[in-house]
Amino acid sequence: MAFRIDASEVIRERIRQLQAAALLSVQGSQFREGLARLFARLAGDPLAVGEMTYRTPMGHPVFVAVSGPTAINYVVYEVEQAVGIVKVERLNPPNGSHLSN
Amino acid sequence: MLQAKGLEEIAALASALSPEKRRELERQLSLDGNPRFNEGIAVGLLRAVEAVAEQLPELNQSLRELAAVAAAYVLAEQRAYEEARRLTGTAQARAEIEEEIARLESGQVKIYSGEQILRELEEMEKEFKESGGGQTS
Numbered sequence: 001m002a003f004r005i006d007a008s009e010v011i012r013e014r015i016r017q018l019q020a021a022a023l024l025s026v027q028g029s030q031f032r033e034g035l036a037r038l039f040a041r042l043a044g045d046p047l048a049v050g051e052m053t054y055r056t057p058m059g060h061p062v063f064v065a066v067s068g069p070t071a072i073n074y075v076v077y078e079v080e081q082a083v084g085i086v087k088v089e090r091l092n093p094p095n096g097s098h099l100s101n
Numbered sequence: 102m103l104q105a106k107g108l109e110e111i112a113a114l115a116s117a118l119s120p121e122k123r124r125e126l127e128r129q130l131s132l133d134g135n136p137r138f139n140e141g142i143a144v145g146l147l148r149a150v151e152a153v154a155e156q157l158p159e160l161n162q163s164l165r166e167l168a169a170v171a172a173a174y175v176l177a178e179q180r181a182y183e184e185a186r187r188l189t190g191t192a193q194a195r196a197e198i199e200e201e202i203a204r205l206e207s208g209q210v211k212i213y214s215g216e217q218i219l220r221e222l223e224e225m226e227k228e229f230k231e232s233g234g235g236q237t238s
Contacts, residue, residue, distance in 0.1 A: 005215030008204050012213045012221075019222045023229045032222040039215040041133065049135055051182060053190070056202060064185050065135075066178070071185035075202055085215070086201035089188045091181055 002043040003076075007085040018090045027069050031090055034070030041067075046076045046083045066091065107147050112172035114165060126170040136178055143171040 007015070015035065022031035041049045042065075050065025053073070062075045073087035115123060132139045146168035153160050188194065204210050 006205060006212045007215065007218060008201065008210050008212065010204065011201065012218055015218055016221065016225065019225055023226060023234060029226055032219070032226060035222070036219055037133075039219060043215070048138075051136060051186075053186075060202075062198065062202075064182070064189055066181045066185050071181070071188065073189050073198055075205075083215075084202065084205040086198045086205070087189055087194065089185065091184050091188075 001081055003046055004080075004082045005039055005042055005085065006082055011085050011088060015088050018088060022069070022090060027090070030068045031070050034066075034068030035072070035088075037067040038065055038070060038072055041065075042074065042083045046074065047078075050074075062086070108143055108172040108176060111147055111150065111165070111169050112176050114169035115173035118166060118170070122166075123170050123173075126167055127174060130167065130171055130174075132171065132174050136175075136182055139171070139178060140175050143168070143175040146171050 019031055022028065038049070046063070047061070050063040050072075052061050052063050055061050056075065060075050060077055062073060064071065064073050066072075069091045071089040071091055072085055075084045075086055076082075077084070118126075130142060132142065134142075146164065150161065150164050150168045153164060189198070205212070
């Protein structure tokens with residue numbers, strides 16, 4: 001069963017801002033493509049994607065994951081089979097440019 | 102440290118390969134796991150190169166190319182994660198993350214699906230391209 005991916009209005013707006021900035025930069029569509037790759041992998045097995053950074057007081061793991069120029073933090077709710085996107089950043093081109101998978 | 106040095110040395114060979122060749126080898130390697138998994142692949146290939154260098158020289162060139170691409174990918178990935186941790190590991194970033202978790206768990210805010218967000222980004226991109234943005238001369 002696939003994990004559901006959720007985000008609040010705050011994160012949605014942040015993603016839209018980062019996408020607009022990426023489109024105006026040399027990164028072009030790489031930000032969206034990185035996010036799409038991350039979402040596809042999170043839907044399959046979010047515990048196997050990035051690096052765990054800490055657990056919330058309720059025991060839910062929080063991860064950081066990168067694909068291309070896109071970096072996200074997400075929290076995993078295993079029982080609910082859901083992932084919450086809690087932070088999104090756009091990395092500088094030199095660091096993300098080789099990561100196409 | 103020795104391992105990192107070995108990866109850096111063999112990664113340098115990847116720059117001699119064409120971008121198409123690198124992408125093809127990256128696809129073969131399926132480097133889509135987490136950073137630790139990818140590093141395991143790169144280190145395993147590095148050890149394989151060392152092991153066959155003398156015994157099977159005819160296999161060594163292909164193996165060296167695979168190892169070079171894996172090492173270059175892993176080193177770039179490590180730099181990317183370093184930057185991501187720098188951006189998201191501050192006290193302020195942690196507070197933002199906590200705030201976002203509380204918001205999601207409150208059940209009081211509108212939730213957007215990943216699918217919906219990606220659709221919106223595709224629409225943004227389409228509009229941007231139709232308006233003449235992103236054209237290179």
